[in-house]
Amino acid sequence: MISTQVVVVGGGPGGYAAAFLAADLGLKTAIVDPEANPGGVCVYRGCIPSKALLHVADLLGEARQAQAWGVSFGEPKIDLGKLRAFKDAVVKRLTSGTGLLAKSRKVQYVQGLGELVDANTLRVKLVSGGEETVQFEHAIIATGSVPVAPPTLRLPGNGDPRVMDSTTALDLPDVPKSLLVVGGGYIGLELGSVYAALGSAVTVVEMTDGLLPGADRDLVDVLAKRLKQTMKAVLLKTRVTQLKPEAAGIRVTFDGEQVGKEVEQEQLFDRVLVAVGRRPNASVPGLDRTRVRLDERGFIVVNEQMRTDEPSIFAIGDVVGEPMLAHKASHEGRVAAEVIAGEKSAFAPRAIPAVVFTDPEIAWAGLTEAQAQKAGRPVTIAKFPWAASGRALTLDRVDGLTKLVVDPSTERVLGVGLVGPNAGELIAEGVLAIEMGANVTDMKLSIHPHPTLSETLMESAEVFFGQATHVYKPKRS
Amino acid sequence: MATDFTLPELGENIAAGDVLRVLVKAGDVLAKDQPVLELETDKATIEVPSSVAGQVREIKVKAGDKVKVGQAILSVESGGGAAAPAAPPAAAKVEEPAPAPSQAAEPPPAAPAAPAEVARPFHPSTSAREGLSAVEGQGRERATESPAPQDREKVVDISRGVRSTAAEPESSGPAAPAAPSVRRMARELGVDINEVVGTGDDGRISIDDVKAHAKRLVMIAKAGATAVGPQAGAHAAAEPLPDFGKWGAIERQPMRGIRRKTAEHLGAVWATVPLVTQYDVADISGFEEIRKRHAKQADESGAPLTVTALAIKIIAAALRKFPQFNVSLDMAAEEIVVKKYVHIGVAVDTDRGLLVPVIRDADKKSLLDVSSEVAELAARARSRKLTLDEMQGATFSISNLGGIGGTNFTPLVNAPEVAILRISRARMEQVFRDGQFVARLMLPLALSYDHRAVDGADGARFLRWVAEVFEQPFLLSLEG
Numbered sequence: 001m002i003s004t005q006v007v008v009v010g011g012g013p014g015g016y017a018a019a020f021l022a023a024d025l026g027l028k029t030a031i032v033d034p035e036a037n038p039g040g041v042c043v044y045r046g047c048i049p050s051k052a053l054l055h056v057a058d059l060l061g062e063a064r065q066a067q068a069w070g071v072s073f074g075e076p077k078i079d080l081g082k083l084r085a086f087k088d089a090v091v092k093r094l095t096s097g098t099g100l101l102a103k104s105r106k107v108q109y110v111q112g113l114g115e116l117v118d119a120n121t122l123r124v125k126l127v128s129g130g131e132e133t134v135q136f137e138h139a140i141i142a143t144g145s146v147p148v149a150p151p152t153l154r155l156p157g158n159g160d161p162r163v164m165d166s167t168t169a170l171d172l173p174d175v176p177k178s179l180l181v182v183g184g185g186y187i188g189l190e191l192g193s194v195y196a197a198l199g200s201a202v203t204v205v206e207m208t209d210g211l212l213p214g215a216d217r218d219l220v221d222v223l224a225k226r227l228k229q230t231m232k233a234v235l236l237k238t239r240v241t242q243l244k245p246e247a248a249g250i251r252v253t254f255d256g257e258q259v260g261k262e263v264e265q266e267q268l269f270d271r272v273l274v275a276v277g278r279r280p281n282a283s284v285p286g287l288d289r290t291r292v293r294l295d296e297r298g299f300i301v302v303n304e305q306m307r308t309d310e311p312s313i314f315a316i317g318d319v320v321g322e323p324m325l326a327h328k329a330s331h332e333g334r335v336a337a338e339v340i341a342g343e344k345s346a347f348a349p350r351a352i353p354a355v356v357f358t359d360p361e362i363a364w365a366g367l368t369e370a371q372a373q374k375a376g377r378p379v380t381i382a383k384f385p386w387a388a389s390g391r392a393l394t395l396d397r398v399d400g401l402t403k404l405v406v407d408p409s410t411e412r413v414l415g416v417g418l419v420g421p422n423a424g425e426l427i428a429e430g431v432l433a434i435e436m437g438a439n440v441t442d443m444k445l446s447i448h449p450h451p452t453l454s455e456t457l458m459e460s461a462e463v464f465f466g467q468a469t470h471v472y473k474p475k476r477s
Numbered sequence: 478m479a480t481d482f483t484l485p486e487l488g489e490n491i492a493a494g495d496v497l498r499v500l501v502k503a504g505d506v507l508a509k510d511q512p513v514l515e516l517e518t519d520k521a522t523i524e525v526p527s528s529v530a531g532q533v534r535e536i537k538v539k540a541g542d543k544v545k546v547g548q549a550i551l552s553v554e555s556g557g558g559a560a561a562p563a564a565p566p567a568a569a570k571v572e573e574p575a576p577a578p579s580q581a582a583e584p585p586p587a588a589p590a591a592p593a594e595v596a597r598p599f600h601p602s603t604s605a606r607e608g609l610s611a612v613e614g615q616g617r618e619r620a621t622e623s624p625a626p627q628d629r630e631k632v633v634d635i636s637r638g639v640r641s642t643a644a645e646p647e648s649s650g651p652a653a654p655a656a657p658s659v660r661r662m663a664r665e666l667g668v669d670i671n672e673v674v675g676t677g678d679d680g681r682i683s684i685d686d687v688k689a690h691a692k693r694l695v696m697i698a699k700a701g702a703t704a705v706g707p708q709a710g711a712h713a714a715a716e717p718l719p720d721f722g723k724w725g726a727i728e729r730q731p732m733r734g735i736r737r738k739t740a741e742h743l744g745a746v747w748a749t750v751p752l753v754t755q756y757d758v759a760d761i762s763g764f765e766e767i768r769k770r771h772a773k774q775a776d777e778s779g780a781p782l783t784v785t786a787l788a789i790k791i792i793a794a795a796l797r798k799f800p801q802f803n804v805s806l807d808m809a810a811e812e813i814v815v816k817k818y819v820h821i822g823v824a825v826d827t828d829r830g831l832l833v834p835v836i837r838d839a840d841k842k843s844l845l846d847v848s849s850e851v852a853e854l855a856a857r858a859r860s861r862k863l864t865l866d867e868m869q870g871a872t873f874s875i876s877n878l879g880g881i882g883g884t885n886f887t888p889l890v891n892a893p894e895v896a897i898l899r900i901s902r903a904r905m906e907q908v909f910r911d912g913q914f915v916a917r918l919m920l921p922l923a924l925s926y927d928h929r930a931v932d933g934a935d936g937a938r939f940l941r942w943v944a945e946v947f948e949q950p951f952l953l954s955l956e957g
Contacts, residue, residue, distance in 0.1 A: 343665075344667075436656045
């Protein structure tokens with residue numbers, strides 16, 4: 001039997017951040033997870049492997065573009081085995097690193113699946129066989145989320161390997177001639193981009209009238225425009241009503257306004273990727289033996305200290321609510337660890353950045369323009385088009401855009417949005433500005449290095465005052 | 478009459494562009510310089526401002542069209558109605574998107590002030606577009622919220638674009654301008670960051686601001702707990718004073734050092750110490766006989782045997798017997814400071830005010846020594862020769878106003894001491910004793926103490942013991 005002060009159920013980026021900080025704060029800590037090392041979906045089957053593949057996709061895209069700059073590489077030859085090995089090596093290196101970090105901190109790693117016996121006992125079915133009982137003072141539930149498939153997209157029996165979810169798609173079984181991506185969210189678009197770069201003819205189908213709900217439309221428009229070139233088709237306001245495996249491929253039936261006119265009702269695809277969403281994974285057995293409560297959407301209910309209704313049990317990450325993002329989970333995990341250690345900590349961020357790693361990338365943080373409008377909150381928008389950025393011109397990528405959402409009375413920066421190469425890296429400055437309560441003048445007066453894309457943030461602030469060096473757009477009086 | 482607005486020269490080598498958005502619609506009242514198109518050229522995305530003003534009659538392009546320089550974009554009715562010429566200056570002055578369409582289907586507003594959105598101070602250059610995207614936004618929202626297949630209800634399609642990244646989309650006011658480290662400090666101190674007044678640029682809140690706010694809260698809480706704050710007790714300045722001169726002649730005198738000090742000190746004591754007073758009387762007929770018998774002898778030694786001197790000796794013994802009266806409270810450290818020494822303060826009335834010289838180690842001095850020391854200190858007090866040192870370090874005080882008269886009064890402890898003995902003038906009283914009334918000299922005693930340090934029963938025991946020793950002073954030698 002293991003007796004510990006803190007047990008973290010789930011070793012993803014939220015779980016292991018919580019466990020490591022708990023150990024650093026002097027608490028005896030254990031992690032329970034079925035994988036060999038801490039990392040979770042993010043490191044094993046999500047953020048990290050997909051980024052390795054997207055890096056290759058970007059390279060392929062640039063190599064193609066290089067012809068216009070007088071450099072030709074010829075048609076790329078893709079060794080899928082080697083590409084898979086590269087991706088797997090990245091994952092292996094990262095997870096063995098987290099494993100080592102756990103060891104150095106004396107965090108006990110229990111490889112298995114936990115079941116709550118009561119509010120202080122966890123029974124773990126070990127991967128190596130047998131059972132282990134963990135007596136704990138506090139537990140942190142960090143079991144994350146799982147992909148969902150609506151009934152219409154499920155195939156009877158064990159399904160068909162040609163109908164993939166994000167996990168199987170990351171395994172890169174082959175490069176299909178044609179691929180249908182169901183879902184215009186970030187997972188569908190990121191993985192769709194990978195396959196498109198590798199040579200698949202990719203069709204994206206999205207039920208609503210736009211890609212990436214939640215992001216401001218002016219940012220999404222820039223991406224949508226580029227996807228028109230890299231994807232075979234993007235079908236909006238269109239629904240998949242049936243998937244039928246046939247010898248020649250998966251026969252897909254569509255429904256929607258354009259179906260029967262511009263879009264054929266039935267089409268055959270070599271593979272289908274279903275990426276319509278994820279749901280919280282609150283199915284820890286025995287949770288019902290505690291006072292832990294779920295809301296109507298299946299999230300564990302917690303307060304801002306990450307406490308559930310059961311005093312000994314905390315919960316963090318995807319399983320407690322949106323946005324389902326690794327960095328939000330890590331932050332929540334650290335809050336939970338601090339609270340358990342007796343600190344007066346709370347989860348109270350002003351901005352949680354979101355990044356879509358497509359080409360171009362989209363990133364935003366804080367208040368979006370759409371949210372401001374929905375809330376009836378007056379804001380001033382300042383935009384800087386990358387066509388006026390010297391650095392963007394040298395990259396031959398002038399389609400980007402940087403925007404600030406500003407409070408008109410205090411001139412504080414409430415939100416930042418970006419679309420363009422490296423938007424994901426650039427957004428961090430926006431997060432810091434929002435958290436620090438910076439105003440537009442602060443951004444304007446901070447010298448940004450030239451020539452970089454980061455200057456677009458400074459120049460957006462200048463646009464706010466109608467004084468941008470590289471944009472002539474005087475403020476009307 | 479109708480005037481066409483054509484795409485103007487946009488810059489070097491720009492001959493055409495793609496219309497991204499049309500920012501006005503038919504019926505809108507257009508001001509000069511108001512953006513009408515968002516145009517994407519191969520150089521940049523630009524807003525095209527109108528060079529004409531008037532009511533838009535017809536839009537001749539739509540999103541997605543390619544337009545060339547010189548091509549007609551829209552036509553306006555200029556100089557027609559009275560409303561049109563009036564509109565542009567109004568719209569420009571208010572910096573508001575006068576023609577922002579609140580709903581696409583709404584009939585064109587007659588005057589620019591109509592739609593609700595106009596009230597919002599959107600940036601003028603983007604305002605028109607905000608109106609348009611608001612319409613789009615509604616449509617999008619409907620699409621997103623519509624429950625598709627039933628199974629989807631539980632599906633959080635977060636992967637399809639992350640939602641609600643802002644921590645404050647619902648709140649209308651801006652959040653307090655404080656960095657995460659400052660907000661954390663506030664949380665640790667139990668301070669609501671939104672109540673802290675920032676002293677930095679634009680009201681930015683620093684860690685020092687949070688600490689100062691917390692300190693103020695503690696002060697207020699303290700004052701609230703004792704009904705009157707120490708500050709208020711000392712200065713009584715909270716209430717405005719009336720004009721006393723209305724009712725007769727007055728003179729304003731500066732508060733001198735001792736008076737001011739006394740006022741501040743006693744005000745603070747009154748505000749912070751929960752005070753209890755107990756009363757008793759002691760039969761000092763026996764002591765009076767001894768005193769009279771030895772009066773001549775004592776006078777010769779220069780140290781008259783007084784009730785005060787006896788009281789000092791009795792209290793010194795009592796403090797040894799009841800050490801819980803020989804303490805101070807350290808509320809901040811949550812500790813009781815027990816003193817291993819006995820120094821008795823004696824209140825002395827002087828023409829400069831109340832002074833309290835201290836008899837050190839009173840428990841180790843003889844009654845005669847104490848008597849002469851009291852006499853000497855009192856004389857020095859009245860001749861203003863006491864040093865500060867001689868007035869510090871008392872563990873208990875005695876106030877004897879018997880020389881002046883009166884029957885009873887409630888003394889205030891001289892904090893941080895926790896108790897004080899008050900003596901009034903002794904008087905002959907009828908006392909029923911051994912079946913008959915006899916005349917006895919009775920001394921009224923009062924003991925005030927800080928109820929935080931001393932329990933009521935202990936107070937009663939202490940004072941009773943003191944009274945008994947007054948009655949039979951030889952007990953002193955037994956108690957040592």
